[in-house]
Amino acid sequence: MSQDIAGTAVAGQVAMVFDLNKCMGCQTCSIACKVLWTREEGEEHQWWMTVNTQPGQGTPKDWEHMGGGRKKDGSPVTGHQPTRAEFGGGWEFNYDEVFYGGKGRSVHLKPTDKGDGTTRWGMNWDEDQGAGEYPNAYYFYLPRLCNHCTHPVCASACPTGAMYKRPQDGAVLRDEDLCQGSRFCMEACPYKKIYFNEARNVAQHCIMCFPRLEEGVAPACARQCPGRLTFVGMLSDPEGPIHKLVNEWEVALPLHPEYGTTPNVFYVPPLAPYRLNEDMSIDYETPRIPPEYLESLFGPKVHSALATMQGELDRVRAGGTSEILDTLIVYNWLDLFGPFTTDPATLDRTPDKVAVSLTAKRTEPAGG
Amino acid sequence: MQVPEIVDDALDPADKAWAAVPSEKVPLVPVPIEEQPNEYIRTAWRTRPYGRVAAVDVAAVQRGERLLVRLEWDDSDEPNTEFLDGAGVFFPDAGDSGAPLTIGSHSAPVRLWAWRDRTPMQEALPAARELVASGPGAFRAAGLDAGDGENEGARPDAVSALSGGRWAVVIAGDLARAAAAGRMGVVVWDGSNDERAGIGAVSPNWVPLTVK
Numbered sequence: 104m105s106q107d108i109a110g111t112a113v114a115g116q117v118a119m120v121f122d123l124n125k126c127m128g129c130q131t132c133s134i135a136c137k138v139l140w141t142r143e144e145g146e147e148h149q150w151w152m153t154v155n156t157q158p159g160q161g162t163p164k165d166w167e168h169m170g171g172g173r174k175k176d177g178s179p180v181t182g183h184q185p186t187r188a189e190f191g192g193g194w195e196f197n198y199d200e201v202f203y204g205g206k207g208r209s210v211h212l213k214p215t216d217k218g219d220g221t222t223r224w225g226m227n228w229d230e231d232q233g234a235g236e237y238p239n240a241y242y243f244y245l246p247r248l249c250n251h252c253t254h255p256v257c258a259s260a261c262p263t264g265a266m267y268k269r270p271q272d273g274a275v276l277r278d279e280d281l282c283q284g285s286r287f288c289m290e291a292c293p294y295k296k297i298y299f300n301e302a303r304n305v306a307q308h309c310i311m312c313f314p315r316l317e318e319g320v321a322p323a324c325a326r327q328c329p330g331r332l333t334f335v336g337m338l339s340d341p342e343g344p345i346h347k348l349v350n351e352w353e354v355a356l357p358l359h360p361e362y363g364t365t366p367n368v369f370y371v372p373p374l375a376p377y378r379l380n381e382d383m384s385i386d387y388e389t390p391r392i393p394p395e396y397l398e399s400l401f402g403p404k405v406h407s408a409l410a411t412m413q414g415e416l417d418r419v420r421a422g423g424t425s426e427i428l429d430t431l432i433v434y435n436w437l438d439l440f441g442p443f444t445t446d447p448a449t450l451d452r453t454p455d456k457v458a459v460s461l462t463a464k465r466t467e468p469a470g471g
Numbered sequence: 472m473q474v475p476e477i478v479d480d481a482l483d484p485a486d487k488a489w490a491a492v493p494s495e496k497v498p499l500v501p502v503p504i505e506e507q508p509n510e511y512i513r514t515a516w517r518t519r520p521y522g523r524v525a526a527v528d529v530a531a532v533q534r535g536e537r538l539l540v541r542l543e544w545d546d547s548d549e550p551n552t553e554f555l556d557g558a559g560v561f562f563p564d565a566g567d568s569g570a571p572l573t574i575g576s577h578s579a580p581v582r583l584w585a586w587r588d589r590t591p592m593q594e595a596l597p598a599a600r601e602l603v604a605s606g607p608g609a610f611r612a613a614g615l616d617a618g619d620g621e622n623e624g625a626r627p628d629a630v631s632a633l634s635g636g637r638w639a640v641v642i643a644g645d646l647a648r649a650a651a652a653g654r655m656g657v658v659v660w661d662g663s664n665d666e667r668a669g670i671g672a673v674s675p676n677w678v679p680l681t682v683k
Contacts, residue, residue: 144592145592178510178514179510179511179514179515180514181511181514181515182515184553184665186552186553187553256511259509259510259511260509260511260512261509262507262508262509262512262607262608262609262610262668262669263608263609263610263611263668280612281611281612283602283608283610283667283668284667285608285667285668286553286667287511287512287515287668290511290515291511301590301592301593302592302593302595303596304593304596
């Protein structure tokens, strides 16, 4: 068992790996999550799963400079609580005016400006902008969700014990009966993946689709991804791809490890095309995505991870084989999901059959 | 503090009945930083001033089985952003002699009747809630645990008014609980300063209540 700073021993840790070489920014994962979980009042602006273009300011706007997390000595770092305007989104549109008000030829469909700044940012506002100058412009896509950290600062900062790490699989959940909407979790989380539901006065975030996990079904974002890039499994399963990618081959890395929370969502960093010289010849020595930028995201281990990946590519191109690449190609779709391979369409979902135990209500004492 | 009986409902802080009820200025102090429940909150607020409301005018009446407490204080000139203003009164269990500075403790929780201003989106939320408070910010809705003894008919209610830069809030709750406690604490949160949970201004001493 592992022991986190918040004092919760976990029997196993559910984890995810995203292969950034395959993400095409289609946002299917974001929509899958939104349609399933955040369709009610107070959740209009909430996107528990987001895909942002990197380099970019992401969501909430400029989240990487909002503090939170822990220092190397484990002490907390004061964070900024993202404002509603910094998240943006959740817009209302002038449908009546354009479609029914006879102004379709004179008025554009647009978000209604409520004067609160929310129409000047959104969950993928700077999509596809990237960085660099033609012909060496570059960007890649970065899917993000709650990292269900081993040392969740959100749980440590919560004064009521509403945020907690579930013992059976390490998912960080919230008991909405206990949440008083104080939002210290939003300040403390360095990844800024916690939202506030104003209508219900509670914090909300990705729940790792725990009701699906309990039925052996992979999270919606993973299962609906058309790119076959989202692995789900138990971090400690030695036969599973998560363990191999993260611990054995070390090609999957945490995002911003310096935040000190030990996240359990990992990324295979993107190999980049080569830079072009002024005469349009190829500079085979220089990748278009600056290695130092990737290091700022994934830490110094990114260089060895990329070197490992390149080595595997070179071997396969020379006629050899690569277990790493075979794993990342995902010839068999269900290999992505570890023990969570049940098809949700096969489940009996009649109301009286749905388990009433599917709840995030905290069962062990707060402060334990 | 004397708690006279009234006949008519005075939940509205502007009700003329309050004009005849003497009020008492209760000084407030910041809830001590060292008593905040976790290291994150202590770190984030150690060098940031809070507990801005320095005093609150308090009056109380009893009407039938209800205690009505009227609180009035100066609102901040600065606008609220992410948090709204709030206030509450809290009552220890009979026999508990702990200081109100921490709004209860794990071994001696108090009953907190808490009001917070609401946004238009929050109109469906109750104006006041009854919480079991076990320390700064360690608030838990009454009735969640067996033996909490939550009585639906005794749930607190509140009416508020902001006028001339001053908040006036009447919080009404179960008279029997207040009478059994015999004393009351007061807490105020300045929303413009992001005050909430244990980050607020609290009465350092109990306000004695003389309830018939």
